[in-house]
Each structure stands twice: as structure tokens, then as C-alpha cells.
Amino acid sequence: KQEVTQIPAALSVPEGENLVLNCSFTDSAIYNLQWFRQDPGKGLTSLLLIQSSQREQTSGRLNASLDKSSGRSTLYIAASQPGDSATYLCAVRLIEYGGSARQLTFGSGTQLTVLP
Amino acid sequence: KAGVTQTPRYLIKTRGQQVTLSCSPISGHRSVSWYQQTPGQGLQFLFEYFSETQRNKGNFPGRFSGRQFSNSRSEMNVSTLELGDSALYLCASSSWGGANSPLHFGNGTRLTVT
Secondary structure (H helix, E strand, O other), rough: OOEEEEOOOOOEOOOOOOOEEEEEEEEEEEEEEEEEEEEEEEEEEEEEEEOOOEEEEEOOEEEEEEEOOOOOOEEEOOOHHHHHHHEEEEEEEOOOOOOOEEEEEEOOEEEEEEEE | OOOEEEEEEEEEEEOOEEEEEEEOOOOOOOEEEEEEEOOOOEEEEEEEEOEEEEEEEOOOOOOOOEOOOOOOOOOEEEEEOOOOOOHHEEEEEOOOOOOOOOOOOOOEEEEEOO
């Protein structure tokens, strides 16, 4: 069974700092990996999607990397701002027998607080 | 373009009752997925619908059911509610439901069972 782990569970940093969020998964037969952001009481916003054949994706101040062989992904946030405060979740989509894709399996998230 | 709309935003029910939650996907999207989010279990997949057909189902009891209409709107139903069903229920839509199709989530329905 695929397990997705995010460490740390919570992180507090001063504004302007660069930071890295970690995600690890146990089954390397993944179709893709996605990073989401969730604000309190809200749904999830998709940030980046990395296909299994890719090593990284970038969007603005965000950069996500994927190392399938080690079962790890990182989300790098440059020059953090108070508006980045939210819970960040990673999710993997496994490959099923026959090559089709299964549903997303989520990590428990990292709650990020950026202090002004 | 309007996002994914979930109604109602909040619900309070008592044990044993049943509840129906509604989800309107982004216009043109044909795939709708449902997830349950709790502090203890995190986000767990319930089911996915594509063109009115259930394409995938998570490990939830038969009390949890869903359907999708011809206009892609979806409903999920929970019968014989239990205290443990208290959760944020999230709906997500995608255009064609392919594995690399980004998911767009609604703001969820917060269900409280007393």
C-alpha cells in the first residue's frame, strides 16, 4: 500500500527566507506527483504537477523536484511571504496493473507559517 | 470561469440520518471526484465519476454512495450517519479525468454529525 509522508508537520519561518518542504512515498511506480496548497476552511489549490518522466517543475517562486528512485519530492519556496502561510500537501498517483492510473494518495501536509 | 461549487457549505445532522451533498464542476469538466478530509485520517478518496459512470471507488462502506448527472453535476449521499462521518467533504473536477489532468477543488461541505 502506498504511503505518503510529509515532514515536518509544521514549520515557522521569518519572511524572506527560502524554504524546502519534503514529501516521501513508499511505492516508486507512480504516474505523477502533485503539490497542493490549502488555506484554512478552504479547498485545495493545485500548485505543481510533476509527471513521472520529469525531474522538476517551476512556477514563479515555487520549484518542485521529483526523485522516483529514492521516493522523494521537495517543494522549494523562494523569498517566502506571509501570504504563503497555508498547509501544503503532496499527493501521488500510482500506476495500476495494465498501466492505468489510480486515484491520488495524499500526505498529511506541512502547515507553514511565514512571520512578518 | 466559475470554479467548483459545493453546496451546502455547512451541515449539522444527527446520528442515523442521511445527507446529500452537491457538487457543480467547472463548466466543460466531465470528471468529478470526492474526498473526505478529517484531522485523524487526512484526505481519503471516496469515488470518481466520469460521464455519469463511477470509474473508481475508495475503501468506504456502502453507506457512502454517489452519482453524476448528464450535466456533470454530482451528488454524494451518506446514509445512517455516524459520529465518525463528521468531516470536510471535498469535490474536485477535471476536464477529461486523465491522470495528468489537474484537479480543481471546491471549498468543501463541512458536515457535523451529533
